[in-house]
Amino acid sequence: METFERWESEIRGYCRAYPTVFATASNARQVDEAGKSYVDFFAGAGVLNFGHNDPKMKAAIIDYIQSDGVAHSLDMSTTAKRTFIERFAELVLKPRDMDYRMQFMGPTGTNAVEAALKLARKVTKRSNVIACSHGFHGMTIGALACTANEYFRGAAGIELGNVHRIPFENAPGGGVEQVNELRCAFADPSSGLEPIAAVMVEAIQAEGGVNVASKEYLHALQQLAHEQGALFIIDDIQAGCGRTGSYFSFDGMGLDPDxxxxxxGIGGFGTPLAMNLNKPEHDKHWSPGEHTGTFRGQDLSFVAGTVALDYFADDTLMQAVAVKGAQIRERLETLCAEHGGKGWQVRGKGMMQALDVGDGALAKLVAKECFERGMLIGPCGSGGRVLKMIPPLTIPDSDLAEGLDIFATALAAALEATA
Ligand SMILES: Cc1ncc(COP(=O)(O)O)c(C=O)c1O
Known part of the structure; x- marks a missing residue:
């Protein structure tokens, strides 16, 4: 660890929670250089939906490199990108009768959010956007203005503006009624409210504490946006790509995001990739290269991402997600019931499930106890009080069972230590 402590920035985060040096990884396992194996219930903060080093993706990347495939291409056309686009249209868009343009940008979530905000502002010629309490949308200034977490906002160094904040559905004061009241207020020309360019929401807030929005709530937000001539943006960066049991976290709700x-997860292997799906009538407002970026052509991610799309060619993986998600939930509910009276809550959908223990210090201790016993888990939510489980969707049954057992033991140990 000395090298990291001596030379790497103070900004280091996750390595402080997981104080070891990892050497290898396979599916839902990471092994450190001392040979200790960890069950990974964190999966790169939701990147590794298909596990570490998926053999088919690895083989496809190696083949591509060995055949001198183009690794970096800005946003030039490549065979790898064309194959990805065609496969995505075939397996994700067409079956849902969705007509969207795919926009690639710098390959991080925050860059995708910046692009979405910029497009909404261009289309509407307005500045303000509505975002929710507990929402997490990234760290660059535009996205950070929409992120609610006070710790991250505090590092901005400038005022974060142009966001009208509303409480998320399960936050105090939040819900369909609140959105309807806001709709009435917006309908009043003398409300004093600034017109909005967009309403942006996560259908399931991940970093914000695994808060699941109802269909009714999301429809109310969509209606608010559309009545105002604003765009409805769903940030599916963490909850999408199969995590909740179907490709999009809002599938089957009859929503029509702009x-x-x-x-x-869309790069499949863990190499970076970001993509916005823009309605064609909005997408035409972009001029060539207006939201440019050197790393828009992530060809290794296109290659692995295309292989990842095969998981959606039939419903085998999504059925497994339903079964494993139910197993995780059941175990968390049992633990919750065993510790009844503490006001804990289980929340989630598919293979994003969480236990809210209402106490950041306790959650941190549980995560530490998990780490010591060979399991990786990341706290999230207000004050870090929510223990979120997002193992790879491909986790073997035995690793899932082992991880859940470790979690139960770690929870008991943490409670005993704080009793
Ligand atoms: C919903 C959501 N949006 C945006 C982001 C930002 O993505 P990135 O960290 O790749 O910039 C995240 C990251 O956790 C996220 O969960």
């Missing part, structure tokens, strides 16, 4: 932001 922009969908995607990143994290």
């Amino acid at each position: 922009i969908i932001t995607l990143a994290k």
